[in-house]
Amino acid sequence: MTQRINYAEQSAEFFKKFVAFSTALNNSTIEEGIRHLVEIRASQLNGCGLCVDMHIKQATIHGERPLRLHHLAIWRESTLFVPRERAALAWTEVLTRIPEHGVPNELYERVRTQFSEKELSDLTFIVMSINAWNRANVAFKTVPGAYDAAFGLDKANLN
Numbered sequence: 822m823t824q825r826i827n828y829a830e831q832s833a834e835f836f837k838k839f840v841a842f843s844t845a846l847n848n849s850t851i852e853e854g855i856r857h858l859v860e861i862r863a864s865q866l867n868g869c870g871l872c873v874d875m876h877i878k879q880a881t882i883h884g885e886r887p888l889r890l891h892h893l894a895i896w897r898e899s900t901l902f903v904p905r906e907r908a909a910l911a912w913t914e915v916l917t918r919i920p921e922h923g924v925p926n927e928l929y930e931r932v933r934t935q936f937s938e939k940e941l942s943d944l945t946f947i948v949m950s951i952n953a954w955n956r957a958n959v960a961f962k963t964v965p966g967a968y969d970a971a972f973g974l975d976k977a978n979l980n
Contacts, residue, residue, distance in 0.1 A: 822870075825961045843950045849943035851909075857885060858906055859913045859944070860951045862893050866917045867955035874965035876951075878977035908935035909944060916948045 829836040846856070857880035864872035877890055892899040896910050912932045915924050936944060957963075969975045 822962050822964055824963055824967070828957055828961050839953070843954070846943070846947050846950055849947065850937070850940045851943050851947060853883060854880075854885065855906060855909045855944075856947055857883065858889075858893065858902075859909055859947055861890065862896070862910055862913050863917045863948060863951045864955055865894060866914065867952065867959060869955035869958050870965040871958045871963040871967065872951065872955055875968065875972070875974060878969070878974040878979055879972075881977040881979060882974070905935045908932045912941070912944060913948050916945065917952055 847853075849856075851859075857876055860876040861873060861880065864876060880890060881887070886901075889899075889901045892901050893910075896902050896907065902910070908931060911928060915928055932941065966974075
């Protein structure tokens with residue numbers, strides 16, 4: 822795969838601000854493990870090779886178990902995810918693939934049993950952020966693994 826353009830260079834000011842926004846989400850009310858699961862699942866749904874690669878490496882570095890990463894694609898059938906993680910994954914999927922009639926009330930109510938209003942708001946911003954990154958990287962065909970050294974992802978030893 823060959824990258825089309827380097828959007829980080831072409832729109833450096835916007836890129837820096839979006840990195841700052843995304844980095845600020847690390848201080849949200851949502852725990853790191855769920856952030857990783859959400860980022861990977863949205864990236865899978867959007868077909869973003871760079872982001873799937875990057876977030877699996879980050880999750881691995883932070884101690885996520887390999888089998889759980891493999892099970893993300895089948896999280897509904899898997900017994901490896903707790904109710905809070907399942908709610909986050911369901912919310913991620915519905916916001917990534919917004920249905921014609923919006924987010925169903927039943928799903929919203931189910932997710933609200935696991936997250937406070939502040940947490941759900943923070944989770945929504947996390948989903949928004951990863952979907953935006955996915956769209957840029959899919960549009961410009963950013964090569965998976967291209968930023969491993971810059972982000973310390975080579976420490977995952979997954980190459």
